[in-house]
Amino acid sequence: MMPQFGHADTYRVNMDHVAVGLTIFVLGLAKKVLIADNLAEYATPIFAAASEGHTLMLFEAWVGALAYTLQLYFDFSGYSDMAIGLSLMFNVRLPLNFDSPYKATNIIDFWRRWHMTLSAFLRDYLYIPLGGNRKGPARRYLNLMATMLLGGLWHGAGWTFVIWGGLHGLYLMINHGWREFKTRMGWRDGGRLAKLGAGALTFLAVVVAWVFFRADSFTSAQSILTGMAGMNGVSLPSSLETRLASALSNLPLISPVFEGMFPNTLLNTGNAIGSIAIGLALVWLFPNVRQIMRNYKPTWEDMAGKSTPAPLPQGMVARGLVWRPTIIRAWALSTIFLLCVFSLTKVSEFLYFQF
Numbered sequence: 001m002m003p004q005f006g007h008a009d010t011y012r013v014n015m016d017h018v019a020v021g022l023t024i025f026v027l028g029l030a031k032k033v034l035i036a037d038n039l040a041e042y043a044t045p046i047f048a049a050a051s052e053g054h055t056l057m058l059f060e061a062w063v064g065a066l067a068y069t070l071q072l073y074f075d076f077s078g079y080s081d082m083a084i085g086l087s088l089m090f091n092v093r094l095p096l097n098f099d100s101p102y103k104a105t106n107i108i109d110f111w112r113r114w115h116m117t118l119s120a121f122l123r124d125y126l127y128i129p130l131g132g133n134r135k136g137p138a139r140r141y142l143n144l145m146a147t148m149l150l151g152g153l154w155h156g157a158g159w160t161f162v163i164w165g166g167l168h169g170l171y172l173m174i175n176h177g178w179r180e181f182k183t184r185m186g187w188r189d190g191g192r193l194a195k196l197g198a199g200a201l202t203f204l205a206v207v208v209a210w211v212f213f214r215a216d217s218f219t220s221a222q223s224i225l226t227g228m229a230g231m232n233g234v235s236l237p238s239s240l241e242t243r244l245a246s247a248l249s250n251l252p253l254i255s256p257v258f259e260g261m262f263p264n265t266l267l268n269t270g271n272a273i274g275s276i277a278i279g280l281a282l283v284w285l286f287p288n289v290r291q292i293m294r295n296y297k298p299t300w301e302d303m304a305g306k307s308t309p310a311p312l313p314q315g316m317v318a319r320g321l322v323w324r325p326t327i328i329r330a331w332a333l334s335t336i337f338l339l340c341v342f343s344l345t346k347v348s349e350f351l352y353f354q355f
Helices: 015-051 058-089 107-113 116-127 137-155 159-185 192-214 218-228 238-248 272-285 300-304 316-321 327-343
Strands: none
Touching: 015 058, 015 218, 015 272, 015 327, 058 192, 058 218, 058 272, 107 116, 107 159, 107 192, 116 137, 137 159, 159 192, 159 218, 192 218
16 A cells, blocks of 8 residues: 555546446445345344254254355455445555455465455464475474464454364365375366365355354354254255145155154244345356456556456356446446445444454
């Protein structure tokens, strides 16, 4: 930022930057108010129930974990987009903080895309001063674990944050070890199906770690993970449960096995699946805000010519979402902004008050 303050153009009003910055700000606000806050309606009761000692079953445990996974992303990336947009209105480009992290195909890639400014800080001021990878494999793994444990403690002085950091330290150690093993064996990266599987495994590992990050105690996290593993039985939405129970009642040899396995859930999940599906589609199938605004170079990386992990998306849909100033897009953005303003009457959770 400091070199940008030395440019005379920084102190002149640039209406193009105002327009682009305002657009990015509104898109970030929509992430927070229209998406993240709605997902919180599913995540918060589930984690509260686990904290109160309720037994969580398969469906509701996964609803809570996935809802929080998406809530955290849209909340935090929304704040970051709002900051980038506000700064650009004053002719200052901030660095990118999120680069489609849930599209990562391994944990190393994930940490290059998630909270990128914190990742850079941990690398430059912890990992490298500890020795980085310059003192052999064993020391590198120790440095990775120490860095992630301290990164967990940075978020809060609680065991759940330490476990979250330790899990990511373990993930990174396994990831680096696997890469070295593949290199020694002469194995190449797999094709499209292998990348899809790697992405699914990475996402699952991240979701499991987020459970510890969100839970207020190890016991609460254990309760949710036990439910996600199906060890507490299966719970389904009431409409599906009724139809399934009716179908099973016609099978006398099978129905006794399922009797009592579909209790009422702690949460009305009528819209939960739809909300989570929309959130997953947005993070997996659509370009991020920087990619949408790529013609206007809104971030410090664009100004510095620095590449980022997420490649520019291809295809008709992605090209159609690239921002261009048109009357229709202006009306659409105005409508989104009005929806955000009307939604500000709700209670909005601030996830970062404890950090």
